[in-house]
Amino acid sequence: MSTVIHVLAQFKVQPEHIETARNIFAKLIQHTQQEEGCLSYMLLNATQDSSSFTFVERWASEDALKKHEGAAHLIEAVSNIGSLLVQAPDVQTYREV
DSSP: OOOOEEEEEEEEBOGGGHHHHHHHHHHHHHHHTTSTTEEEEEEEEOSSOTTEEEEEEEESSHHHHHHHHTOHHHHHHHHHHGGGBSSOOEEEEEEOO
């Protein structure tokens, strides 16, 4: 069994805050891609709904993901994005089978 952890994190942003959210996400991506254990970290924007974003992440291990969850840049981004969302983010983790 692979130790790689995959994460899908979906965000629904209030339409009037899309550009602000994009800026927060861009800063988060820049810092996260430099983290040890980050294999891939990309953001998708739905073609049918520009206020819908999904992070697609790959982490080398659960430990790497846990370190990311405690990283100052993630905590700051979560704090800044919270009031811009329509609903709470949907974050799911997966392993390859």
